[in-house]
Amino acid sequence: MQFSEIQQVKQRFGIIGSSEALNRAIDIAVQVANTDLSVLIQGESGVGKETFPQIIHQYSHRKHKSYFAINCGAIPEGTIDSELFGHEKGAFTTAVNERKGYFEEANGGTVFLDEVGELPLSTQVRLLRVLEAGEFMRVGSSKVQKTNVRVVAATNVNMQQAIAEGRFREDLYYRLNAVPIYIPPLRERKEDIALLFRKFSIDFADKYQMPAVRLTEDAVEVLSSYYWRGNIRQLKNVTEQISVIEQNREIDATRLRFYLPQHEMNNLPMLFKGDKQAEQKSFNSEREILYQVLFDMKRDMQELKKLVHTIMSKENVDMADYAPETSFFNENVPTTPNDMLSVIHKPITASVPQIINNQDEHKVFDTEEYIEESLSLIDAEREMIIKALERHNGKRKYAAQDLHISERTLYRKIKEFGLEK
Numbered sequence: 001m002q003f004s005e006i007q008q009v010k011q012r013f014g015i016i017g018s019s020e021a022l023n024r025a026i027d028i029a030v031q032v033a034n035t036d037l038s039v040l041i042q043g044e045s046g047v048g049k050e051t052f053p054q055i056i057h058q059y060s061h062r063k064h065k066s067y068f069a070i071n072c073g074a075i076p077e078g079t080i081d082s083e084l085f086g087h088e089k090g091a092f093t094t095a096v097n098e099r100k101g102y103f104e105e106a107n108g109g110t111v112f113l114d115e116v117g118e119l120p121l122s123t124q125v126r127l128l129r130v131l132e133a134g135e136f137m138r139v140g141s142s143k144v145q146k147t148n149v150r151v152v153a154a155t156n157v158n159m160q161q162a163i164a165e166g167r168f169r170e171d172l173y174y175r176l177n178a179v180p181i182y183i184p185p186l187r188e189r190k191e192d193i194a195l196l197f198r199k200f201s202i203d204f205a206d207k208y209q210m211p212a213v214r215l216t217e218d219a220v221e222v223l224s225s226y227y228w229r230g231n232i233r234q235l236k237n238v239t240e241q242i243s244v245i246e247q248n249r250e251i252d253a254t255r256l257r258f259y260l261p262q263h264e265m266n267n268l269p270m271l272f273k274g275d276k277q278a279e280q281k282s283f284n285s286e287r288e289i290l291y292q293v294l295f296d297m298k299r300d301m302q303e304l305k306k307l308v309h310t311i312m313s314k315e316n317v318d319m320a321d322y323a324p325e326t327s328f329f330n331e332n333v334p335t336t337p338n339d340m341l342s343v344i345h346k347p348i349t350a351s352v353p354q355i356i357n358n359q360d361e362h363k364v365f366d367t368e369e370y371i372e373e374s375l376s377l378i379d380a381e382r383e384m385i386i387k388a389l390e391r392h393n394g395k396r397k398y399a400a401q402d403l404h405i406s407e408r409t410l411y412r413k414i415k416e417f418g419l420e421k
Contacts, residue, residue, distance in 0.1 A: 001027045012058075013051050016199050017192035021184040025052065032179045033059035038131060040116075040176045041154040043183030046233030052181060053112035053152040062150055065109030068102045073115035080123055082139050091140025103136055103147045110150040116176065117157030117168060124169045127151075131175045151176065158407045165411070186228040186235060193224050196232060200239035211249045213242050218253035226260055229401070382417045385410065389419070 009015070009026050032039060033056045041049045050069065057067045075083050082091070086101030102111055113119075119127065130136050131151060135144050153176045162168040186193060197215065205212035215223065228234055238259050242251060384403065392398040400410040414420055 001030055005030070009055060013055060015048075015051060016196050017189055018195075019184065019189040019192055021182070022189060022192070025181050025183055026055065028179065028181050029055045030059050032056065034061060035179075036150055037178040038150075038176050039152045039179045039181060040159075040173075041152065041181045041183060042159070043154075043156060044185045044231055045156045046231035047183045047185055048232050049154040049156075049183055050112075050114065052183070053110065053154070056152055057110040057112075057150075060110070060150065062109050066106045067110045067112070068106050069112040069114060070102055071114045073118035077120045080120065081126060084123065085126060085136045085138055087139035088141045091138070095140065098138075101136075101138065103130060103149055104138075104145065106149050107147045108149070110152060113151065113153040115155060115157075116153035117155040117159060117162055119168075121167075121169065124172050128169065128172045128175060131172075161408050161411050186231040187226075190224045193226075193228070193235065194220050196235055197223060197239055200236050201243055204240050204243040208244060210243070213239075213246060213249050213251055215256070216250060216252045219251050219256045222253045222256055222260070381413070382419075385413055385417065386419065 003023075006023050006026050009030060010017075015022070015026070029039075029052045039053075039056060041052050043049050053069065054067070057063060070084070072080065081087075082095075082099065082101065084101045084103055086099050086104050087095050089095055089098045113127075126136060130147065130149070134146055134148060136147060137144055157168075159168060159173055159177075163170045163173060186196075194215070198212075201212045201214075230237070241259055242256075246255070248255075385399070388399040388402045389396070392402065396410055396414070397407055400407045403410065405413075
C-alpha cells in the first residue's frame, strides 16, 4: 500500500502513530482483507489489537454482513460452547429454549475471537472443525450444520509456550495463523507516545470542558523513555488522571513522575549510552537474572560492611586492627558485571570481631572466621526464580516480567530446576 492509503485507514479507524511496525501491520490487514484466510493478531495487552479485525472486516467483501467480537476469556468454560455454537432445548439444565450461536448468526460475516488462547481444549476441537470444514453442531444436537464465516483471532499469550504446555492445540494454531499480524508494544513506538498523549489530552479536555494539558520537553523525554507495561491503555489512563487532577496545565518531568509507577522507571540492569542520551535496553535472556544476583550481592556486602562498622564503633574498636584482614572493609568492591563475574567463584572470607567478656570484665576481642562457599550461579538463578514466583503467586507471566526474561525462557528454567507443581 502507498503511504497515503495507510493514512486514510488511520483516519478512518482513529489510529495514531507513524512507526514502521504499525504501518506494516495496517498494510498486512488491508492486503489480506479480501481473502478468506484466517488471521491471528498477536501483541501485548493494551496495544489496540481489537481495531485490526474491524479493518479486515470493513475492507473485505463481507463488510455488509454480520461482525461479532467475542472475548473468549470472559465467557465461563461451561457455557462457551453454547455461546459459540448454540444449543438445543434441554441440552442442559438452564437450556429452556434452543439458541443460535455466534457462528450460526454470523454466517457470511466475520467472527473476531479475542483472547483465543484462553479457549478450553474441548472448544478448540470444535473450532478446528469450523475452520477446516465449515461445520459445527449445536450443544445437545447430532445434526451437522454449515457456516461460512471469516475467523480473525487475537491473543497476548505466547502461543508456542501454550502449545508446549499442552494448553493449545498445535493444529488449531496453524489454522488460525494462516496470516500473522504483530502489533508492536508502545515502547517500540517511542516516536508515537507524545502524539498519543496529545490526542488523549485533547479528547479529555473536550470531555471535561477544561484546557488540554501540555508537556514540557523534559516531560516528553520521560514519557518516551518509560516502559509502558500496559501500553496504550495505560497511557490513556495516565493522561486522564493528569487531565482531571492537575490544576497547572503545563506538566514538567518532576510532576509527571508522580503518575508513573517507579518500578517501571528504571527496571533494566544494563545502561547503554547513545549519541544523544543514555537509554536502557532489555535482553530477554538468562543474563538478566545473573546481573540481578550480582548487584544484589554487592548491595548486601555493602550493608553488612556498614553493620560491622556500626557494631565496632559502638565498642570503641580500632578499625585498623581488622580492616586489612577483612574483606568487608576492602574498598575495592567490584562495581561492574564483568568485575563481579571475575570474583563470583572465589570464596568470600570475612573476619567478624566478637566480644568476649572475661572474669575481670575487661573486654577482649577475638575473631571468628566465616567462609562463604563459592556461590553457584545455578543455585542463585533457581533462588531468584522461586522468589519471583512467590511474589506473584505463581503467575509466570508477571514473574518473567519481574525477572526481565521472556515467558518461554522462564518456562524452560522451571522445567530444568524441577519447579513445576
